[in-house]
Amino acid sequence: MAEPIPRRLSGWGRTQSVRAEVVAPTTAAEVASWLSDPKIHGGVIARGLGRSYGDPAQVAGGLVLDLVHLNHLGPIGEGGSITVGGGASLDALISSVLPKGYFTPVSPGTRQVSIGGAIAADIHGKNHHREGSFCSHVTSMTLATPTGIMTVSPTSNPELFWATAGGMGLTGVVLEATISLLEVPSGLVTVDTDRFEDLDALMAEMVGGDDRYRYSVAWVDCMAPGARLGRSVLTRGDHAPSGLTDGSVGPLPKPAKLAVPFQAPSGLLNRASITAFNEAFYRRAPKHKVGELQRLSSFFHPLDGVANWNLLYGNRGFLQYQFVVPDHAAETVRLVIDHLSGAKIPGFLAVLKRFGPGDPGPLSFPMAGWTLAIDVPIGPPSLPRLLDRLDDLVAEAGGRIYLAKDARLRPELVEVMYPELDRFRKVKAEVDPNGVLTSDLARRLNLVEGTR
Amino acid sequence: MRDAFGQPQRIVVLGGTSELALAVLHAMALDRVQCIVLAGRNEDALARAQAALLGAGAAAVQIVHLEATAPERASEVIAACVEAAGGQVDLVLVAVGMLGSQGDFDDDPAATAEAITVNLTWPAAALAALRPRLVAQGYGRVVVFSSVAGVRVRRANATYGATKAGLDGFALGYAESVRDAGVVVQVVRPGFVATKMTTGLTPPPMSTTPEVVAKIVVEAMAGTDLVVYAPRVLRPVFSIFKLLPQAVWRKLPG
Numbered sequence A: 001m002a003e004p005i006p007r008r009l010s011g012w013g014r015t016q017s018v019r020a021e022v023v024a025p026t027t028a029a030e031v032a033s034w035l036s037d038p039k040i041h042g043g044v045i046a047r048g049l050g051r052s053y054g055d056p057a058q059v060a061g062g063l064v065l066d067l068v069h070l071n072h073l074g075p076i077g078e079g080g081s082i083t084v085g086g087g088a089s090l091d092a093l094i095s096s097v098l099p100k101g102y103f104t105p106v107s108p109g110t111r112q113v114s115i116g117g118a119i120a121a122d123i124h125g126k127n128h129h130r131e132g133s134f135c136s137h138v139t140s141m142t143l144a145t146p147t148g149i150m151t152v153s154p155t156s157n158p159e160l161f162w163a164t165a166g167g168m169g170l171t172g173v174v175l176e177a178t179i180s181l182l183e184v185p186s187g188l189v190t191v192d193t194d195r196f197e198d199l200d201a202l203m204a205e206m207v208g209g210d211d212r213y214r215y216s217v218a219w220v221d222c223m224a225p226g227a228r229l230g231r232s233v234l235t236r237g238d239h240a241p242s243g244l245t246d247g248s249v250g251p252l253p254k255p256a257k258l259a260v261p262f263q264a265p266s267g268l269l270n271r272a273s274i275t276a277f278n279e280a281f282y283r284r285a286p287k288h289k290v291g292e293l294q295r296l297s298s299f300f301h302p303l304d305g306v307a308n309w310n311l312l313y314g315n316r317g318f319l320q321y322q323f324v325v326p327d328h329a330a331e332t333v334r335l336v337i338d339h340l341s342g343a344k345i346p347g348f349l350a351v352l353k354r355f356g357p358g359d360p361g362p363l364s365f366p367m368a369g370w371t372l373a374i375d376v377p378i379g380p381p382s383l384p385r386l387l388d389r390l391d392d393l394v395a396e397a398g399g400r401i402y403l404a405k406d407a408r409l410r411p412e413l414v415e416v417m418y419p420e421l422d423r424f425r426k427v428k429a430e431v432d433p434n435g436v437l438t439s440d441l442a443r444r445l446n447l448v449e450g451t452r
Numbered sequence B: 001m002r003d004a005f006g007q008p009q010r011i012v013v014l015g016g017t018s019e020l021a022l023a024v025l026h027a028m029a030l031d032r033v034q035c036i037v038l039a040g041r042n043e044d045a046l047a048r049a050q051a052a053l054l055g056a057g058a059a060a061v062q063i064v065h066l067e068a069t070a071p072e073r074a075s076e077v078i079a080a081c082v083e084a085a086g087g088q089v090d091l092v093l094v095a096v097g098m099l100g101s102q103g104d105f106d107d108d109p110a111a112t113a114e115a116i117t118v119n120l121t122w123p124a125a126a127l128a129a130l131r132p133r134l135v136a137q138g139y140g141r142v143v144v145f146s147s148v149a150g151v152r153v154r155r156a157n158a159t160y161g162a163t164k165a166g167l168d169g170f171a172l173g174y175a176e177s178v179r180d181a182g183v184v185v186q187v188v189r190p191g192f193v194a195t196k197m198t199t200g201l202t203p204p205p206m207s208t209t210p211e212v213v214a215k216i217v218v219e220a221m222a223g224t225d226l227v228v229y230a231p232r233v234l235r236p237v238f239s240i241f242k243l244l245p246q247a248v249w250r251k252l253p254g
């Protein structure tokens, strides 16, 4: 059994660096033995590829299980079902199944997330309005919990299954999961693009037209002031039929060609440079274009072309603010953008998307409505209070903040935003009565009663 | 835990009646703080500080008794503080200290020894008692209140200056020793601050107030600067002062 080594860890936003012991188990039994090791006092948590922004995949002073070695990929079975290791990346999964005509049922903005991370955050993609989030496509999973290894499904143990969906790793370590792949006719996507000068026009089109597309997402400029507030580019599409290509699935995603070699000075990404970027992005987009063929990678994962782009934000790091509000609170989206633009917070284009109904996970983020996500550098002194204000607006509207992105929410708002938190806590207490599984996120937000 | 802005949730103040430390607390987002532990000696002053902090939005303020003339008991005080904070501490302010008047120290061995105990021996012992806990928790921030008086010791406050010189040096070395554990140590060197400690003294040029120092410290706590001067202008000023020949230094006013 490998020995843990002390390491400095932080999330993708690089804001809360801590030291923890890190070990990479090679077998399920090894994972289980770490969870039952009485010598571990500082808590244990699983870590996938560290793409969550804040502090869920670390536990300061505790033990972090790096799941890289649990990365097996099974054969594709009946109806596109596949069993994969909790540490396998979506990148590896896509590369292996695409040549056989399959794709991941839900794809986030980067391929560099693990199956365990995808389940723990119950991630969503551009198809949420039609096909729901990741765990809706998981048919069973095997968990290592402090009370033993168990296999759960939405029918055999719905409480534990759904508490794990979005449960941020606190109910057990996902050793493997069986998921239903999406059968695709090609490796390309046909994309329609539309540009909008303001938010109302964009939102009206999304409400009216999104259902015609499997995939839909809009990029909104949250820095453009006044009449140009909310100018945006909407891209929607579906997998291209095989007739449009030569019959093969087309090109596989390629590894990143560029990499940011070192941390940039803080302040490189400032108001001026970000405004210029947003302006160029908007200008470059066509006003209206239909049927453009794009590779899967450029449609789903444009940022993966540059490795370690998070280093561009310098040593203070950055955070992503992502919330969802129900359909009837569409006005809150405008209010939030108003606030961001009014406070002159430098933020890259925000992503706006419509969600379909949520799944039963008590901590699962998506709910029917609107979600907006924006990256902002740490630095503006008004930022902490501004985001607090936005949280209030979101909470009042009956919405919530995405825990996989959070690094600063007030703990008292969690139960307002996730009214079923107690249901989660109950399941957690059953599988982990001594509170072995914990994380900096859990401690910061008091997610688990009794964890400090 | 701290958040992405470095905002702490659990704070321990050693020297819980220190005007500087309390000004720092009041300059922070107190509504975000879950627990503050004030360790000090003067119970009335502690109770007043507690009430003020609760009034300003802190969720809970605990009091722990601290006797800085008894360094042999520093580790008990630290244990009590950490426990009162809930086992984890995001921020420790080290603000134990006394000024005294040089005339009273000059010919008095007992008073001199006591000043050194209170200002240097106790805080250093407390930091030593904290060290394994901070290292084990894998993160945290310690802000040590030093003074420009320790940067170059002068006749007018030789004893006080010497204790701060000692504490300052200790803290700088300590900072290196916990760095790899993810713990940030910051040494604050205020200039002459008009507080109850200095009533009766004539403020020299560039003197400042607890509020100004607090603002600078809170800003510094968003980063990792090892040495923080307050006001900031004292950094260049003291880099020159350090180089002055003793004959010139001796004649400077204040």
Ligand SMILES: Cc1cc2nc3c(=O)[nH]c(=O)nc-3n(C[C@H](O)[C@H](O)[C@H](O)COP(=O)(O)OP(=O)(O)OC[C@H]3O[C@@H](n4cnc5c(N)ncnc54)[C@H](O)[C@@H]3O)c2cc1C
Residues within 6 Å of the ligand: A012, A045, A046, A047, A048, A049, A050, A051, A052, A053, A056, A057, A058, A067, A086, A087, A107, A108, A109, A110, A112, A113, A114, A115, A116, A117, A118, A120, A121, A122, A123, A124, A125, A167, A168, A169, A170, A172, A173, A174, A175, A303, A404, A405, A439
């Ligand atoms: C550029 C970028 C784009 C993104 N786009 C999207 C998007 O479109 N939609 C979306 O929903 N999210 C998106 N995300 C967020 C990301 O999908 C989630 O944070 C995801 O959880 C990251 O997976 P990971 O493997 O990196 O997990 P980590 O960040 O390592 O861990 C995240 C959580 O998962 C838990 N976990 C990890 N592995 C396991 C396991 N085997 N068993 C149990 N728990 C485990 C951890 O304990 C932690 O709580 C994006 C992130 C980035 C950086």
